[in-house]
Structures are given as C-alpha cells and as structure tokens.
Amino acid sequence: MDRREFLGTAVAGTTTAAHGAAASLPRREYKPGIDLSIIAFGGIVVCRLGQDEANRRVAQAFDRGVNYFDCAPSYFDGEAEIKLGEALQPYRNKVFLAEKTTRRDAKGARQELEQTLKRFHTDHVDLYQFHAVGSMDDVDKILAPGGAAETFMAARKEGKVRHLGFSAHDAPAAIRLMDALPLDSVLFPVNVNAWEHGGFGPQILAKAKSKGMARMALKALAFGMWPKTLKESDRKYPKCWYQPIDDREMARQALRFTLNQDLTAAVPPGDERIFDLALELASAPLPVLTGTELAELKAKVSTLAPVFHV
Numbered sequence: 001m002d003r004r005e006f007l008g009t010a011v012a013g014t015t016t017a018a019h020g021a022a023a024s025l026p027r028r029e030y031k032p033g034i035d036l037s038i039i040a041f042g043g044i045v046v047c048r049l050g051q052d053e054a055n056r057r058v059a060q061a062f063d064r065g066v067n068y069f070d071c072a073p074s075y076f077d078g079e080a081e082i083k084l085g086e087a088l089q090p091y092r093n094k095v096f097l098a099e100k101t102t103r104r105d106a107k108g109a110r111q112e113l114e115q116t117l118k119r120f121h122t123d124h125v126d127l128y129q130f131h132a133v134g135s136m137d138d139v140d141k142i143l144a145p146g147g148a149a150e151t152f153m154a155a156r157k158e159g160k161v162r163h164l165g166f167s168a169h170d171a172p173a174a175i176r177l178m179d180a181l182p183l184d185s186v187l188f189p190v191n192v193n194a195w196e197h198g199g200f201g202p203q204i205l206a207k208a209k210s211k212g213m214a215r216m217a218l219k220a221l222a223f224g225m226w227p228k229t230l231k232e233s234d235r236k237y238p239k240c241w242y243q244p245i246d247d248r249e250m251a252r253q254a255l256r257f258t259l260n261q262d263l264t265a266a267v268p269p270g271d272e273r274i275f276d277l278a279l280e281l282a283s284a285p286l287p288v289l290t291g292t293e294l295a296e297l298k299a300k301v302s303t304l305a306p307v308f309h310v
Helices: 003-007 051-063 075-087 089-094 106-119 136-143 148-158 171-180 192-196 202-211 248-259 272-282 291-301
Strands: 027-031 034-037 068-070 096-101 125-133 161-168 185-189 214-218 222-224 265-267
Touching: 027 214, 051 075, 051 089, 075 089, 075 106, 096 106, 106 125, 106 148, 125 136, 125 148, 125 171, 125 185, 136 148, 136 171, 148 161, 161 171, 171 185, 171 202, 185 202, 192 222, 192 248, 192 291, 202 214, 248 265, 248 272, 248 291
Parallel strands: 068 096, 096 125, 125 161, 161 185, 185 214, 214 265
Antiparallel strands: 027 034
C-alpha cells in the first residue's frame, strides 16, 4: 500500500472491543484521496516528556488510528518538533504532517521550513501553514514582496510542502488571507464559548466553505481563559495557556459541538491528559447536540471569558 492509499483508507468500525480494548478513530476527508483522523496529535503533547515516553505516546496514538500530526517550531522553543520528529520516524510515510511558521518574511519562513524538515527527518511536510495570523499587519507582511507567501508558493513547487494553509486568530485577517491566496485549508478556533459568546468562528467557516477549503478546528476543548486571580504556577494544566475542559461529560458535549460544524478534524489542547480524553471520546459516536444540551453547555462555559472573540 502506498502513502496515498494509506491516507485514503477509512477506519472500519468504531466499536470498543471486549476487555476495554480501544476503538479506532473515524476519519474524514481533507482532500480527495486524503482522509484524516478526526482528532489530531498536537506537538505540545510530547513537551516536558522524556523521549521514550514521547515515542510510546506517538506509537499508541498511531495504533489507535491517529494519522494527523500538528506541530510548530515555536512550541516550547523547538522541543515539540525535536521530540515529535524523533518519535514519528517509524511512521513518517504513513501520516499527515502539518507544520507552521510564525515568520512573515520569505527568508525567515524558508529557514524555519528547512529546520523543520531536518527535525522530522523528511523531505516534505504535508501541510505548511502561516501560524497564528492575528492581524491585518500579519497579512500585509505575508503578502508583501519578500513576504512569507513567496516561500510557501516556491516550496510547494519544489515538493517540500504538499498543501498550504494557515491558523487563524483574527476573523477579518483570516477572511482577507483566504481571498488573497489559493490555500488548501484553515485551522481556526471552534469551541462553544468562542463561537456562541465570542462570535468567533462562523464567519471563517462560511468563507472557507465558499472557497472549497478544508476546515480544521483549534481549541475544541477550550473552556475559556484561566481566571485572572489564579496564579500561573497554580494552573492544573501548565502547558495550556487557557483552561481546558476536563469534565468527561462536558468534554463529550464540547466535542459534539465542534465536530458537527462541518470540519475535517480537531486539534485538542496540548496536555497529554486532555489529549487522551479527546481520543477516547472521539472513538465513539458524537451526535449533534440537542437544543437543550447546547443551552446547558453554553451556560457552563459562560463562567469564563472565551479564548477568542470578535
């Protein structure tokens, strides 16, 4: 089976076997011939873990059906790329590797791309993204002569990247970038708090669909911003800059909300405990929330400020 056939093969069945054996994740189409697990493995999961533990977690996720891995050089000053790059070596040709750069200039984006390729022991990434596009100034720099868009387009021609996209932290900037460049996908926050209370997400989804772009979700299990009165050292999940949802039933409702917004996949928070919870929950059916359930979930998350808002 070649790489394209592998990525295009759907996972059969989601029933948990006897004695607690884990069910495989379902997959959805990213592009024709490429199906991705509905939960991605975020590179921050392996940060602050030993390499052996990182290797074990990647192998376990792969065995569960995860074939979508997302990372960036800015995650813990390169630790995520280095550890994930090592752990993914046995699986590199069987997974979809999404990478990002915060550099807005062509030279800087090229430097980070080449560094990423070395860290992942590969000659290409499957998806290269402008990371955290958060303002019109970001878009101006990306599109300007000598901007990062030049590197992205050149790298795709060279075969060093297969698809292009970005992660969106600002709705107007996201819409402008989608209109300006022929991109394949957008990664953006889709969680009930930002969507329902912050008004952030629906406009990006609508624009991406109109452009025929694939959609992936960030912050699917984001509860909201950590309370201002809580010291950073007292946070239960120190790798998360926002408070994730860790209540099992609430997390299931949150995933039901996100994964029923016409998306390919979701990237859960980087804490390994929350990733494990998302993986377990997404291996079972996630039906659309009823009106009553949505109202209950909205009320629960309203106690914290949304991580993104318009």
